[in-house]
Amino acid sequence: MTEPRPAPTVAIQAAQAPLVWHALPHAPLPGTLLGHMDEVPDGQALVRQVFAAEDSAQQHPFKLLLLRSGQNIRAYANRCAHFGVPLAARQEQLKFQPHTSISCNVHYARYRWSDGVCDKGDCEGESLIAIPLQVDAQGRIRIAQTA
Numbered sequence: 001m002t003e004p005r006p007a008p009t010v011a012i013q014a015a016q017a018p019l020v021w022h023a024l025p026h027a028p029l030p031g032t033l034l035g036h037m038d039e040v041p042d043g044q045a046l047v048r049q050v051f052a053a054e055d056s057a058q059q060h061p062f063k064l065l066l067l068r069s070g071q072n073i074r075a076y077a078n079r080c081a082h083f084g085v086p087l088a089a090r091q092e093q094l095k096f097q098p099h100t101s102i103s104c105n106v107h108y109a110r111y112r113w114s115d116g117v118c119d120k121g122d123c124e125g126e127s128l129i130a131i132p133l134q135v136d137a138q139g140r141i142r143i144a145q146t147a
């Protein structure tokens with residue numbers, strides 16, 4: 001009579017959930033005002049920061065990027081998919097090709113303007129974290145209520 005064989009060990013890895021903007025540290029609430037369409041020229045990418053409501057002392061900025069192409073405005077967390085650091089700490093450091101791409105100024109990963117996917121660099125195939133927006137009739141840009 002033979003002993004039953006032990007069941008093979010199966011390595012189970014927890015699937016890593018993709019990051020979403022509202023799970024990032026210091027994320028503001030949906031509905032937070034980010035600016036006005038008049039402040040973002042066509043083809044411009046802007047470095048912005050806002051503060052969560054509970055951060056009344058404004059100690060912990062939530063950093064994001066606003067990109068405008070025509071009447072289309074989009075936002076991404078200012079967080080490179082490579083090392084999780086800002087693509088640019090200040091406006092004058094931000095590198096972008098209007099309507100086409102935006103690049104990290106650390107190791108120069110390049111992301112598509114249209115969807116935030118890295119198409120060149122160390123994190124090719126990964127993405128910036130999109131932040132859904134809504135623009136009201138007066139042109140005010142807010143984080144959308146629906147995530």
Ligand code: FES
Nearest residue numbers: 080082104107109
């Ligand atoms: S940290 Fe952005 S490309 Fe390396």
